[in-house]
Amino acid sequence: MPRLTITLEDQLHQALKETAARQRRSIDSIIEESLRLHGIRTHQSVMDIVSKARAAAGLEPDEALDLAVREVRELRRKQIA
Numbered sequence: 001m002p003r004l005t006i007t008l009e010d011q012l013h014q015a016l017k018e019t020a021a022r023q024r025r026s027i028d029s030i031i032e033e034s035l036r037l038h039g040i041r042t043h044q045s046v047m048d049i050v051s052k053a054r055a056a057a058g059l060e061p062d063e064a065l066d067l068a069v070r071e072v073r074e075l076r077r078k079q080i081a
Contacts, residue, residue, distance in 0.1 A: 016030065016031075
């Protein structure tokens with residue numbers, strides 16, 4: 001498994017250590033969970049999710065893409081307003 005070195009502010013590092021101890025978990029597991037919760041995914045896992053969603057919705061690829069584009073544009077309009 002690859003290793004990663006990060007630099008954290010002292011207070012954030014202390015909070016992370018305290019949380020890990022309180023939850024009886026490793027710091028690694030907390031960081032990995034946080035990344036997943038923030039949508040960090042491999043391209044292949046995203047494509048798998050999209051394929052499953054298309055199949056469940058019964059949409060053709062072009063229809064699914066059109067729907068996705070409309071939804072994203074609407075979301076962006078709401079964020080700007």
